[in-house]
Amino acid sequence: MLKINNLHAGYDKIEILKGVNIDVKNNEIIALIGPNGAGKSTILKSIFNLCNIYSGEIIFKDKNITKLQTYELIHEGISYVPQGRQIFRELTVKENLEMGAFILDKNVMKRNIKDVYQKFPFLKEKRNEYAINLSGGQQQLLAIGRALMQNPQLLLLDEPSLGLSPKSMKEMFNKIKEINKEGVSIIIVEQNAKQSVEIADRTYILEDGKIALNGGKEILKNKKLKDIYFGGR
Amino acid sequence: MGIVIQLLINSLIAGAIYALVAAGFSLIYSTNKFVHFAHGSVIAFSAYMLYLFYSILKFNFGIAVILTILFSGVFGYLLNLIYKKLRERNASSVILLIASVGLLILIESLILILFGADVKTIGFLKIAKGLEIFGGIITPLQIWIIIISLLLLGFLYLFMKKTKIGKAMRAVADNKDVAEIVGISSEKIYSYSFIIGSLIAGIAGILVGLEQNLEPAMGTNLMIKGFTGAVIGGIGSVSGAILGSFLLGFTENYGIWFLPSGYKDAIAFTLLFIFLLFKPRGILGKKWGGDK
Numbered sequence: 001m002l003k004i005n006n007l008h009a010g011y012d013k014i015e016i017l018k019g020v021n022i023d024v025k026n027n028e029i030i031a032l033i034g035p036n037g038a039g040k041s042t043i044l045k046s047i048f049n050l051c052n053i054y055s056g057e058i059i060f061k062d063k064n065i066t067k068l069q070t071y072e073l074i075h076e077g078i079s080y081v082p083q084g085r086q087i088f089r090e091l092t093v094k095e096n097l098e099m100g101a102f103i104l105d106k107n108v109m110k111r112n113i114k115d116v117y118q119k120f121p122f123l124k125e126k127r128n129e130y131a132i133n134l135s136g137g138q139q140q141l142l143a144i145g146r147a148l149m150q151n152p153q154l155l156l157l158d159e160p161s162l163g164l165s166p167k168s169m170k171e172m173f174n175k176i177k178e179i180n181k182e183g184v185s186i187i188i189v190e191q192n193a194k195q196s197v198e199i200a201d202r203t204y205i206l207e208d209g210k211i212a213l214n215g216g217k218e219i220l221k222n223k224k225l226k227d228i229y230f231g232g233r
Numbered sequence: 234m235g236i237v238i239q240l241l242i243n244s245l246i247a248g249a250i251y252a253l254v255a256a257g258f259s260l261i262y263s264t265n266k267f268v269h270f271a272h273g274s275v276i277a278f279s280a281y282m283l284y285l286f287y288s289i290l291k292f293n294f295g296i297a298v299i300l301t302i303l304f305s306g307v308f309g310y311l312l313n314l315i316y317k318k319l320r321e322r323n324a325s326s327v328i329l330l331i332a333s334v335g336l337l338i339l340i341e342s343l344i345l346i347l348f349g350a351d352v353k354t355i356g357f358l359k360i361a362k363g364l365e366i367f368g369g370i371i372t373p374l375q376i377w378i379i380i381i382s383l384l385l386l387g388f389l390y391l392f393m394k395k396t397k398i399g400k401a402m403r404a405v406a407d408n409k410d411v412a413e414i415v416g417i418s419s420e421k422i423y424s425y426s427f428i429i430g431s432l433i434a435g436i437a438g439i440l441v442g443l444e445q446n447l448e449p450a451m452g453t454n455l456m457i458k459g460f461t462g463a464v465i466g467g468i469g470s471v472s473g474a475i476l477g478s479f480l481l482g483f484t485e486n487y488g489i490w491f492l493p494s495g496y497k498d499a500i501a502f503t504l505l506f507i508f509l510l511f512k513p514r515g516i517l518g519k520k521w522g523g524d525k
Contacts, residue, residue: 102397
């Protein structure tokens with residue numbers, strides 16, 4: 001579904017990704033883990049054209065999408081949920097969801113909002129409340145709901161568990177699995193390595209802008225993993 | 234009793250005008266996140282456009298008004314293009330603020346060159362005998378000023394709450410980065426804010442132009458009042474700007490009950506400084522601050 005070939009990317013002149021290759025198949029959950037500064041978030045940002053791409057290409061459903069504009073990417077079926085509960089705090093829950101479907105047809109928006117309410121019933125209950133009044137976990141789910149308003153085939157999640165209580169975190173991972181079961185492929189970037197590897201079909205481990213390891217759940221037992229995280233070379 | 238009512242009427246008229254200036258200014262500030270002082274020049278521009286179309290070119294009054302409002306919107310759009318050029322060069326909000334003061338001076342000077350320094354009157358309305366309400370006097374134009382202002386502010390409120398573009402403006406004001414991620418172009422929203430804010434300023438310019446004499450620096454005076462209203466209410470909040478402007482109108486007008494009327498502007502400035510020193514976020518200012 002998505003293929004990243006030899007991607008070099010970064011911010012202005014600071015190169016973060018130094019030749020990354022990733023392959024996402026239909027209906028997969030892919031986890032990207034690794035120490036701080038390894039370039040996990042930059043991979044998502046480069047797919048969504050939010051950083052500088054120096055070379056390499058990103059292919060989505062056999063189409064080269066490298067450097068497409070945001071609205072074009074949304075139309076292609078890719079949605080992005082940035083790090084840190086990024087919502088419109090002064091808009092109501094309903095308005096937040098509506099803004100998710102800003103570039104889509106009004107009828108599509110109405111249909112999608114029903115779907116999102118079905119997946120997250122609390123959003124329907126609180127639809128007229130200002131988003132700032134939601135709890136941290138609810139705000140993160142609202143951010144995911146907003147992305148689902150775009151009917152994505154591929155969902156990019158940047159550290160959705162950041163700053164959540166263990167209970168909210170568990171709920172979050174359950175919701176991610178549910179969304180995936182309905183046919184949405186997911187790339188999830190996480191600090192929380194163990195839980196993300198467990199829900200993922202495959203995991204890529206990044207180290208200093210390159211893929212150091214990739215594999216299934218057995219990757220947690222790999223001896224090299226410890227070296228990457230704790231630098232014990 | 235008569236004086237209380239008269240001051241009430243005067244406060245409402247002043248508040249209505251300040252609120253129009255402050256609402257547009259606040260709208261532009263909320264999305265663009267910089268202080269657009271040249272907003273004042275749109276008011277002077279519009280008053281002089283009405284003078285040009287109606288008093289010099291002798292157009293029908295209705296047509297002159299419509300043309301003036303349209304030109305004000307276009308004028309706002311063009312001002313934004315200048316800021317856009319600066320933004321493309323990574324200008325900070327301080328640079329944009331300095332540019333806006335420069336634009337204000339430039340435009341007022343151009344008006345001075347083109348129309349001269351002498352005071353102009355549009356003279357559409359013959360000096361009307363005021364109506365007496367409970368001992369206070371109000372002219373029909375002044376009643377219109379209050380009604381039109383309240384209607385416009387009501388429309389602006391509905392526009393921001395109910396329409397897709399209005400919601401997108403609030404979204405950009407709230408979190409520009411997320412707005413971009415869902416496909417809202419912040420550049421377009423900046424333009425829309427300038428156009429809408431300037432249309433409102435254009436209407437304010439027409440009302441002021443009919444009520445008072447025209448002079449090239451009229452925009453600066455009104456901008457200072459509008460800015461004060463916006464700061465009192467909570468900068469970046471459109472409803473705060475409206476509230477603050479009426480509060481300023483009341484304070485100014487009831488203040489001169491106790492002080493000589495020459496102190497009217499001093500009252501406004503004192504209020505501005507009090508708020509800047511002790512409550513810089515204003516009455517409806519947000520806890521989290523919109524600046525990023």
